[in-house]
Amino acid sequence: MENATLKLRGMGCAACAKSIEDAIRSVPGVNECIVNFGAEQATVDYNPKKTDLQAIQDAVDAAGYAAYPLQAQNLLAGEDDEEKRHRQQESRELQRKVTLGGVISTVLLIGSLPMMTGLNLPFIPTWLHNPWLQLILTTPVQFWCGYSFYVNTWKALKRHAATMDTLIALGTSAAYFYSLFATLVPGFFIAQGLMPDVYYETAAIVITLILLGRLFENRAKGQTSAAIRQLIGLQAKTARLIRNGKEIDVPIEQVAIGDVVLVRPGEKIPVDGEVVTGTSTVDEAMVTGESVAVKKQPGDEVIGATINKTGSFQFRATRVGKDTVLAQIVQLVQQAQGSKAPIQRLADQVTGWFVPAVIAIALFTFIIWYNIMGNITLALMTTVGVLIIACPCALGLATPTSVMVGTGKGAENGILIKGAESLELAHQIKTIVLDKTGTITQGKPTVTDFLTVNGTANGNEIQLIQLAASLERNSEHPLAEAVVRYAQSQEVMLTEVRDFEAISGSGVQGIVSHKLVQIGTQRWMEELQIHTQALQPDKERLEYLGKTAVWLAVDGEIQGLMGIADAIKPTSTQAIKALQKLGLEVVMLTGDNRRTAESIAREVGIKRVLAEVRPDQKAATVQAIQAEGKIVAMVGDGINDAPALAQADVGIAIGTGTDIAIAASDITLISGDLLSIVTAIQLSRATIRNIRQNLFFAFIYNVAGIPIAAGILFPFFGWLLNPIIAGAAMAFSSVSVVTNALRLRNFQAKGARG
Numbered sequence: 001m002e003n004a005t006l007k008l009r010g011m012g013c014a015a016c017a018k019s020i021e022d023a024i025r026s027v028p029g030v031n032e033c034i035v036n037f038g039a040e041q042a043t044v045d046y047n048p049k050k051t052d053l054q055a056i057q058d059a060v061d062a063a064g065y066a067a068y069p070l071q072a073q074n075l076l077a078g079e080d081d082e083e084k085r086h087r088q089q090e091s092r093e094l095q096r097k098v099t100l101g102g103v104i105s106t107v108l109l110i111g112s113l114p115m116m117t118g119l120n121l122p123f124i125p126t127w128l129h130n131p132w133l134q135l136i137l138t139t140p141v142q143f144w145c146g147y148s149f150y151v152n153t154w155k156a157l158k159r160h161a162a163t164m165d166t167l168i169a170l171g172t173s174a175a176y177f178y179s180l181f182a183t184l185v186p187g188f189f190i191a192q193g194l195m196p197d198v199y200y201e202t203a204a205i206v207i208t209l210i211l212l213g214r215l216f217e218n219r220a221k222g223q224t225s226a227a228i229r230q231l232i233g234l235q236a237k238t239a240r241l242i243r244n245g246k247e248i249d250v251p252i253e254q255v256a257i258g259d260v261v262l263v264r265p266g267e268k269i270p271v272d273g274e275v276v277t278g279t280s281t282v283d284e285a286m287v288t289g290e291s292v293a294v295k296k297q298p299g300d301e302v303i304g305a306t307i308n309k310t311g312s313f314q315f316r317a318t319r320v321g322k323d324t325v326l327a328q329i330v331q332l333v334q335q336a337q338g339s340k341a342p343i344q345r346l347a348d349q350v351t352g353w354f355v356p357a358v359i360a361i362a363l364f365t366f367i368i369w370y371n372i373m374g375n376i377t378l379a380l381m382t383t384v385g386v387l388i389i390a391c392p393c394a395l396g397l398a399t400p401t402s403v404m405v406g407t408g409k410g411a412e413n414g415i416l417i418k419g420a421e422s423l424e425l426a427h428q429i430k431t432i433v434l435d436k437t438g439t440i441t442q443g444k445p446t447v448t449d450f451l452t453v454n455g456t457a458n459g460n461e462i463q464l465i466q467l468a469a470s471l472e473r474n475s476e477h478p479l480a481e482a483v484v485r486y487a488q489s490q491e492v493m494l495t496e497v498r499d500f501e502a503i504s505g506s507g508v509q510g511i512v513s514h515k516l517v518q519i520g521t522q523r524w525m526e527e528l529q530i531h532t533q534a535l536q537p538d539k540e541r542l543e544y545l546g547k548t549a550v551w552l553a554v555d556g557e558i559q560g561l562m563g564i565a566d567a568i569k570p571t572s573t574q575a576i577k578a579l580q581k582l583g584l585e586v587v588m589l590t591g592d593n594r595r596t597a598e599s600i601a602r603e604v605g606i607k608r609v610l611a612e613v614r615p616d617q618k619a620a621t622v623q624a625i626q627a628e629g630k631i632v633a634m635v636g637d638g639i640n641d642a643p644a645l646a647q648a649d650v651g652i653a654i655g656t657g658t659d660i661a662i663a664a665s666d667i668t669l670i671s672g673d674l675l676s677i678v679t680a681i682q683l684s685r686a687t688i689r690n691i692r693q694n695l696f697f698a699f700i701y702n703v704a705g706i707p708i709a710a711g712i713l714f715p716f717f718g719w720l721l722n723p724i725i726a727g728a729a730m731a732f733s734s735v736s737v738v739t740n741a742l743r744l745r746n747f748q749a750k751g752a753r754g
């Protein structure tokens, strides 16, 4: 199965999105397809053995739209400018139509004022009310400005479908052709005792208003993808390479892995890499959201698109083109923006049956008013009104626009949200489970205490350090690294190990210098029936201080005890307090022992601690909390905690430098700062609130408007919805939805960052 994203053109409304979806799905070999109207994208899951992108593009073409594939590397090479040009061209065309429509509508409106208001307005010349003049004025509006409505209606009709353009074409044509008939053969009406009234202004004004709405919508939609454009804009254009001892400037596309790049103070780092010589500080805020500049020295990783501040340095390129962190972020954000929130499905379903239902209601309205009341004017007005007000276009915009702005805003803050679904779920989180090591703490433990049972004399201590570190050199556990580093700092030489074995969640063992060495937890020692009385008070003291106490046994006898401390991240306490203030229960989950865990929990203000949980039980523990009926988010590093992250409703992975473990998680925090979680949850809440407001704006016009337009209130109050008002309301609903979504751009994390 392969996954591709296609950029789409030619969609008029959410019903168009549905027909493209249907068209792509009907291609043999396509598994699933999701079309996002707001982002103008299709995400296709297909079997490359049975079909290819060309076949899918052809299917979209045949349905009357256009599609072209979208790839991050194209984007980095300026494909996006093409997108922008297309949008601007569309805007210009709409602008021309709106201008012409606007001028003509104004003239028509002035001409029909006396009739509409029933007043005698002598300053308006009567020739303005001449139906032939009005016909000449309206015709270009109806068929030139309104051309796209007819084209789209025809496209839909070929697929046996109807879109909102169908409604507009039907509604305005009804007004236009009725008027045309009254202009050509007024005698037909007079013979029946009716006035040959014309409604040209209705058709012209409705078309103009709706095009005006689309113009605003088009402009605003361009702004929703500003975040992506901003990200792409971060990319450096050139790089200064050192080749054969000489400095040369090359375009960024020509940088290859292994090239040595020179960066001077104030310059942008072009690609990802590893520092070879020189030291500096780098501002990584644009990628990680972390505002404090980071020190860099040889061996450290640098991220492309970040800015070098103080020193000069050279680095070796490790990732270029579409593999850089920035390119991956762009791709991820793009995919997320094209994904569909579950809340959207409701809107989609509604849109699906809405248009046919509206046409039925409109017909019914006409029949009732004409046959029962015998009033052709009322019948026409109500029918046109219903057709116009019922357009479900705003409904299709409601969620995608907010999701686009929300995910873009996340990326700006170093929060990568995988899809709209994660974004939506995040606002329902009740419990947040934090892994201890590397999440609450820095994950860079150091040995602070090394206690021995038999004293330090005769090199006893040195020998024990040697045994411990030699063994731990084979383990990948962070604690093991701490032991090795400790031995290095004491300048102890390490030796060979045989029969090494790591017992997950307990410790490690092996044969070192013909001795059986075992390092691990109290519980494991008990299982091995090794007595630990000797240093028991010391162990409890270390644990009380929040240090991890690890036993060292040689040939089945306790010989030593190590106290290993892992500093708490500076912002953890503040972040946990903020999470609790948001009404979330914060839980600590760790494989470490209870006393150590509780000591750290006390320090950061966590009340519920789940300690001594073995790595393979972490997912089950998350499941147990879910069984309490809670929506659970799990925060951990994407590698060790992957099963627990996958089990949680929302898996949040903490990034470590350039290694963004996107796969296992729903949300990735590029910086390890827990305050980003607070921001992510606030952002999710703000986005969902925004979507709800949008759905309200979108629905209210249709739901309230249709019965009024149908004339329900007329018999009681004499109220009727003029089709012109209906057109204005329709245009306004789209504009209000998009404008409301754009408000999200002002989102700011509250109470988190100081």
Ligand SMILES: Nc1ncnc2c1ncn2[C@@H]1O[C@H](COP(=O)(O)OP(=O)(O)OP(=O)(O)O)[C@@H](O)[C@H]1O
Binding pocket: 435, 436, 437, 472, 475, 476, 477, 479, 480, 504, 505, 506, 507, 508, 519, 520, 521, 548, 549, 550, 589, 590, 591, 592, 593, 613, 614, 615
């Ligand atoms: N290589 C090792 N060397 C020494 N002790 C170890 C080793 N591996 C595991 N242990 C012991 O087992 C305990 C549990 O390990 P585990 O990996 O489950 O959790 P952890 O990494 O300490 O904490 P967290 O669950 O927060 O990441 C550790 O606290 C330590 O006491």
Ligand SMILES: [Cu+]
Binding pocket: 164, 390, 391, 392, 393, 394, 730
């Ligand atoms: Cu509409």
Ligand SMILES: [Mg+2]
Binding pocket: 437, 591, 640
């Ligand atoms: Mg761990």
